[in-house]
Amino acid sequence: MAALVSTLNELLKKTVDAFKNEYGIDPEIAAIAPGRVNLIGEHTDYNEGFVFPMALPMVTIILGKKTDFNKCRILTLNERADKPLKVEFALPDADTPLQVSKPNWANYIKGVIHYFEGQKVGFDAVVLSNIPLGAGLSSSAALEVSMYTFLEGLTGHKTDSKQKALLCQKAEHMFAMVPCGLMDQLIAIYGEESCATLIDCRSLDITNTKIPESDCIFLIINSNVHHELASSEYSVRRQTCEEVAKKLKRKSLRDITLAELNKLNSSDAINDKAYRRARHVITENERTLQATKALKNNSLVEFGNLMNESHDSLSQDYEVSCEEIDLLVKLARESPGVYGSRMTGGGFGGCTVTLIEKLFVDSLIKKVQDCYTKRADFYIVNPSSGAHVVYLNKYV
Template identity: 50%
Template sequence: MANIPDLTTLVGKAKEVYKNEFNSDAEIVVAAPGRVNLIGEHTDYNDGFVLPMALPLVTIIVGNKTQNNESVIITLSEDIKENKKVSIDNLKKCIKSDPKPKWANYVLGVIANYIGKTSSFEAVIISSVPLGGGLSSSAALEVATYTFLDALNGLNDVLPTDKALACQRAEHDYAGVPCGIMDQFISVMGKENTALLIDCQNITSKLIPFVSDEVAVLITNSNVKHELTGSEYPTRRKQCYEAASLLKKISLRDADKKDVEELINLNVDEVIIKRAKHVISEIKRTTEAAEALRNKDFVRFGKLMIESHYSLKDDYEVSCPEIDELVELALEVDGVYGSRITGGGFGGCTVTLVQKGAVNKVINNIGDKYKGKATFYVCAPSNGAQIISAPYL
């Protein structure tokens, strides 16, 4: 099982690098979490419901304001092979066409979409959120950047939803990923001991209590990497929009089972029908799962997770052999309520709801039988973005 570094350890490493690079102590420290989506996959950009929780896996930025026109950002991520040090000559000219390492585009996009005045800075980024694991390392970086800018310039009256939407625009415009709102919302607004039921149509959310001495959330990283800037993610969005258009609806949020039959009667391409079938059923599963979680009905919640996985595998076709293997191996163990792929798909992680006493049995079963090499995290619902220290506090 992977040990999750605590905030003190991560901050200490980042501050040490900052002092060595910039010959001063970093006064600003912020953190923003990754997330695991318990259920509600590929529903956010279809105006549906999602049910994520914030993780103790976080991205941290330490740094200071500077008095010149240049900002310097350093990432400590070992997974990034590109240039790890980036300079920005003018914060207000974060030009999309200006070639930068991919990771820096997330930062530049947030700076460009920040609501308020910004100033130049020096910063070091460190993260415990695995890249490409489906735990939203990108949103953690975006929201950490926004929170850092808040700490840098002084808090204003911007609503949390507006901050999340600004980070979403950054990912759309600068990273080229047409993501929904879930990842940024939970990273901004997550709370300890709760999941967040997000209504992606009305841009509202409700905290759902998730506290139990009986169950644990086990995240298993397949260590199969995926990249959502490829064609698969945008293609599925287009397929969903096509289905909604054929049904003369604004989005698949407004559709139901009868509409799937309507698509069949219209002799629509089978792939379009399958995509719509998943989204329509997944939206319903998510609201039912939120109610089950509220009632601590973990048996029901687990069954919905399993249904979700096979819908994502067979109808939405975003799973892969490694992920399917991890789900099956988890479900072999007594004490497992449910297991499913989480995140965009094509690799990444599974999320498993399991009795606490059975966690090690699941880990051992997967460790013995999985053809790849998995990494495990046992996580509790955690807080969203926070300013840990800043000069004005």
Template identity: 40%
Template sequence: MEKENEILAKMQAEFAAKFGADAARETRSYFSPGRVNLIGEHTDYNGGHVFPCAISLGTYALVADRQDSKTQIYSMNMADKGVIEFPMSGLSYDKAKDWANYPMGVVKVFEDAGFKAGHGFDILIFGTLPNGSGLSSSASIEVLTALILNDAFDFGLDMVEMVKLSQKAENTFVGVNCGIMDQFAVGMGKKDCAILLDCNTLSYRYSKIALDGASIVITNTNKPHSLASSAYNVRRAQCEHALNELKEVKPELNALGELSNEEFNQLAGAISEPLERQRARHAVLENNRTLEAVEALEANDVAKFGKLMNESHYSLRDDYDVTGKELDTLAELAWQVDGVIGSRMTGAGFGGCTVSLVKNEAIEAFKEKVGKVYTEKIGYAPSFYVANIADGTHRVK
């Protein structure tokens, strides 16, 4: 808790320096977490299940109301970009405004949905998430912006509605065709629980994470990667095409996530392109693996959960082809360390992070062994974060 107080105190001083120390202006503070997905990767836009949790790393905001209708926003993590200014109405994507397009996109989809901002803000941002790590810094700031707007203007939206608008901002404004998982985990996270979410229906339940002497360790490849320009949208299109071919033999099918493994094996021949067949196979098997993994965890079979995490990585590597040398190296090294229950890539891939379940007494050895060999093989060092499972986006008291 002290750490949060220290961060906010530092932010208050920076806020006064950037926006003027007008004592009459009250600031409100907010926190929006990042997320890590324990299992269920690239299933969300295929109508399958995911099993993410919100983490204690995330994005803080200090917010003060302005009298006019413009917003000034500044990130302590992107000091070189300076204070970025935008109007609270009629926005369109502006490359020059860089990272501010994420909050701008949320303002725009709110306005389009009939929730028009009555004034602008001065906003100071500070993030504890490593950038481009695949821990959803973009979803974190989108849901944060949604809550700031909802709070300031009493729009009366519930969190699921804010989550949907945040996803829409990323899809339609930023142009990344992401599924709902990231924003959902960020907004709906709950301390010490992961969320089993059916991305087809948005039905969800919380599952208590009792790891029994183990912790979630996130390892960042530190490889730069950009989602929008990566092969993400290509994978999505491949799955959609495969689904359309399957619909020709099974017209009632709405999503790949509706198929059992057996059904898929029977129907797979209808997908003409071998590569698309592989992509669809990952989506189907990963969905069913996720359900099996949650069942194992709820039966206190952590070892089985770990084994399924490993299988998830094989599938993402071999069928979905989204891992790459850095992520594969991290996962393979993790599997060799005593005390590692399971390890896999998390997030979109092509860089970013792995998530590992590691026995607490093995964490230091894990960092040392994986860090040393990865650095030798790749040429630069990874970063390690032991993650606590946190609550979703909220106003800080």
């Protein structure tokens, strides 16, 4: 059966109890930011293209209180995080900036503190997340955005939402050393209940599109596979895309048509692998726009077909899928009631997302459990709201 996602009240109570036990005082505020699943539009964000994610009910909570000391004390309740699970460091100043160090999870927090536009203040905090790590559901961006939102709540300083996303992205680039796109931070801020969100990664225009009411749901299947080549291969593909755009004297693949790419390929100016990488991005941008229109027109069949085409392109042209993910997609597509299924996230493991009629969810889960030799986790998800602050009077 699909896992039940803990309610926000349950998570908040657990985090409050841990804070009181750790620090011996009551917390004041909590900042909450969601994970995300990308429905279509993969590896287009860093090519200034289009993406179409939705915010998840799985969240990261940072909860705590401002102190009079010039230091930050943070405890994570995520036992899968690298050790130690508790860190303490002094507030940065011009002479002593924050430094990247172990544990890695704290570097995301340090980066956000470093780039926060408001006053730096000392605090005690506890972090709790029910977003699976390494599953491609954007646990890192949820941590960054919840941290920035927590600092806003402590200080009263409010940063423009798009600038906030850019600063969180910069924190990941410079402190976690991950050259991520901007989709994950934007959806963690702009997510809206009942909606998926079309993001233009060049203009940063945001368009929330209501998901039509139907007998269908989105089912996430976590393969529990994470291949180590993911980060290095991500960088290789990004560089390849930039090189193809440069050959056509364009800023990014966003500005190139398939006809132009085919003409470049026929001149032998690029090799077959570069051609296929660029072809994925160009066609994926078009699929993403078509998928948005399909949802607006209540055409779930068309939306599902575009999901299938997206996965095939990611697997065959961009080559970021893997044997386990391809198997999960195949099992879903062979099952009754499925409109479409695809990998989601950066690839080389992680999760699939499937649009399926509610009536057939249990039979698909059983089929995967019978045929998939590794452990799979299942989540039925609805689009949820973006980052926000909760004042904790009723929890303490």
